[in-house]
Amino acid sequence: MKIFSAQQIYEADKSTIKKEQITSEALMERAASQLFEWVHSRLRGTQVNIVLFCGIGNNGGDGMVLARMLHEHGYSTKVYVVNYSDKRSEDFLLNLNRLKEAEVWPDFINESIEMPELSPNDIIVDAIFGIGLNRPPAPWLGKLIQHINASQAFVLSVDIPSGLPMDREPWDPSHVIQSSYVLTFQVPKLVFFLPKTGIYVNQWEVLDIGLDQEYLSKTDTDFELIGRPEVLPLYRPRLKFSHKGTYGHSLIVGGSYGKIGAVQLASNACLSVGSGLVTAYVPKCGYHSLQTAIPEVMVLTDSDEENISQIELPFEPTVIGVGIGIGLNEKTASAFGALLKSVAASMVIDADGLNILSQNPELLKDVPELSVLTPHPKELERLIGKWDSDFEKLEKTKAFSSQYNVAVVIKGAHSIIIYKDKGYVNTTGNPGMATAGSGDVLTGMLTGLIAQGYPPLEATIFGVYLHGLAGDLAASTLGYEATKASKIIENIGSAYSELFRQPEQNAQENN
Numbered sequence: 001m002k003i004f005s006a007q008q009i010y011e012a013d014k015s016t017i018k019k020e021q022i023t024s025e026a027l028m029e030r031a032a033s034q035l036f037e038w039v040h041s042r043l044r045g046t047q048v049n050i051v052l053f054c055g056i057g058n059n060g061g062d063g064m065v066l067a068r069m070l071h072e073h074g075y076s077t078k079v080y081v082v083n084y085s086d087k088r089s090e091d092f093l094l095n096l097n098r099l100k101e102a103e104v105w106p107d108f109i110n111e112s113i114e115m116p117e118l119s120p121n122d123i124i125v126d127a128i129f130g131i132g133l134n135r136p137p138a139p140w141l142g143k144l145i146q147h148i149n150a151s152q153a154f155v156l157s158v159d160i161p162s163g164l165p166m167d168r169e170p171w172d173p174s175h176v177i178q179s180s181y182v183l184t185f186q187v188p189k190l191v192f193f194l195p196k197t198g199i200y201v202n203q204w205e206v207l208d209i210g211l212d213q214e215y216l217s218k219t220d221t222d223f224e225l226i227g228r229p230e231v232l233p234l235y236r237p238r239l240k241f242s243h244k245g246t247y248g249h250s251l252i253v254g255g256s257y258g259k260i261g262a263v264q265l266a267s268n269a270c271l272s273v274g275s276g277l278v279t280a281y282v283p284k285c286g287y288h289s290l291q292t293a294i295p296e297v298m299v300l301t302d303s304d305e306e307n308i309s310q311i312e313l314p315f316e317p318t319v320i321g322v323g324i325g326i327g328l329n330e331k332t333a334s335a336f337g338a339l340l341k342s343v344a345a346s347m348v349i350d351a352d353g354l355n356i357l358s359q360n361p362e363l364l365k366d367v368p369e370l371s372v373l374t375p376h377p378k379e380l381e382r383l384i385g386k387w388d389s390d391f392e393k394l395e396k397t398k399a400f401s402s403q404y405n406v407a408v409v410i411k412g413a414h415s416i417i418i419y420k421d422k423g424y425v426n427t428t429g430n431p432g433m434a435t436a437g438s439g440d441v442l443t444g445m446l447t448g449l450i451a452q453g454y455p456p457l458e459a460t461i462f463g464v465y466l467h468g469l470a471g472d473l474a475a476s477t478l479g480y481e482a483t484k485a486s487k488i489i490e491n492i493g494s495a496y497s498e499l500f501r502q503p504e505q506n507a508q509e510n511n
């Protein structure tokens with residue numbers, strides 16, 4: 001699903017109005033009916049206090065229409081107009097009048113008014129600011145937002161939590177609505193997925209308000225949300241007349257004394273995702289444990305007992321996963337540098353492989369084109385330098401990706417894959433995956449997918465999604481705390497099956 005900017009959403013809005021020859025007010029009515037249906041289908045007339053805070057723009061207008069519909073259906077509502085500007089939008093004014101015609105009389109809140117009383121049992125509708133927020137909310141608005149956040153009530157935000165800008169971090173982190181649920185129009189917003197801005201969104205859902213499909217499908221976006229519909233077409237089916245050679249020979253290079261487990265996890269994941277053959281290259285000390293733990297993996301050893309010191313390969317691997325558990329030993333860094341120079345195959349570079357690159361930036365030019373780098377935030381910072389905001393981080397990563405022609409996975413709650421000027425936001429995964437070895441499993445999986453012929457960027461999008469899905473399946477039986485890296489590997493097979501599982505509703509219809 002594409003992630004549009006505010007500017008593009010306004011254009012889609014205009015284009016819809018023009019094409020369908022409807023008024024903007026009719027579009028607002030359509031959007032707000034979707035909000036109403038959502039609320040009504042859940043509450044079914046339950047008598048609960050619904051308190052609506054509406055701004056004076058079109059987000060507030062949506063709130064006005066919702067208030068009218070709730071009132072007409074017998075709900076108990078209290079409406080506040082948050083009067084932060086004289087520049088009221090036309091559709092807001094129109095719907096304010098309609099609300100009054102329906103005999104609902106809103107109270108106006110401004111700087112000098114006391115904060116309204118709120119109860120934890122209320123349902124609060126947050127329609128103060130939408131995607132039009134373009135400067136810091138005034139201090140009194142900040143206080144109102146803090147007051148709503150302190151109420152402990154369920155807060156339903158219209159389109160976006162009020163106070164959250166679309167294209168930057170908030171000016172004051174406490175002046176943003178902490179939403180229980182966001183009903184967002186037509187398309188998800190990038191800020192829902194970034195670490196510093198996603199924290200305001202507990203759950204979100206897209207409401208289809210019928211914006212111009214042609215505009216939406218023809219317009220390119222900087223970011224895309226990766227869910228099952230995006231991942232399924234990337235899948236490469238196994239062929240009947242094939243053999244292990246068809247699915248590539250992966251090489252996993254890594255490990256040092258005490259960190260052979262990382263290679264074990266990566267090699268195992270690489271096999272489990274479908275690589276035809278897997279060879280691990282480790283220091284001598286890793287030989288016995290690897291051969292014992294995974295009989296399917298072949299093992300080559302370095303001449304050094306405890307660290308990788310010189311990588312000599314008796315075969316040409318399809319792809320190389322490198323860096324896990326490798327350490328920062330000088331000998332290892334120069335062996336890694338020599339490896340970069342000697343092979344053309346794509347690499348998946350992780351952990352200390354990335355740290356060696358940060359410490360020796362002259363090596364970056366030797367990284368094979370279309371390699372994949374999988375840094376966690378600290379490793380990324382060492383590679384691209386510090387950033388002031390999540391947005392600057394994305395921009396710097398895009399520049400880095402373009403400069404070296406590599407894909408970068410920014411690992412996090414929503415991992416984002418950056419390739420050149422485009423970002424792919426992953427939707428699978430859970431906090432249980434913040435555990436030792438989870439990254440080694442990802443490295444192995446991406447390596448194993450490239451081995452099978454997935455182009456590196458597709459392998460990365462597909463693999464990050466599958467890794468998260470395997471983690472979700474593991475956590476569904478183990479819980480977050482007991483989810484560990486080897487359990488993610490055990491669930492790779494089920495994750496593939498899950499990709500093709502019919503949604504339950506369809507399954508029932510088919511019976």
Ligand SMILES: NC(=O)C1=CN([C@@H]2O[C@H](COP(=O)(O)OP(=O)(O)OC[C@H]3O[C@@H](n4cnc5c(N)ncnc54)[C@H](OP(=O)(O)O)[C@@H]3O)[C@@H](O)[C@H]2O)[C@@H](O)CC1
Pocket residue numbers: 009010012013027028031055056057058059060061062084085087089128129130131132133134135136137138158159160185209211
């Ligand atoms: N597009 C669509 O497809 C559809 C959109 N719809 C809805 O419209 C919403 C966007 O509405 P919107 O453009 O009127 O902006 P909104 O967020 O209500 O803000 C109002 C105005 O406040 C101002 N302002 C900004 N910051 C400020 C500040 N700190 N302190 C004080 N004032 C500030 C700024 O005006 P300015 O003063 O800059 O001229 C801004 O214009 C969208 O989220 C959705 O809910 C649906 O109805 C149907 C389909």
Ligand SMILES: [K+]
Pocket residue numbers: 059126127128129130157158159160161162
């Ligand atoms: K809002």
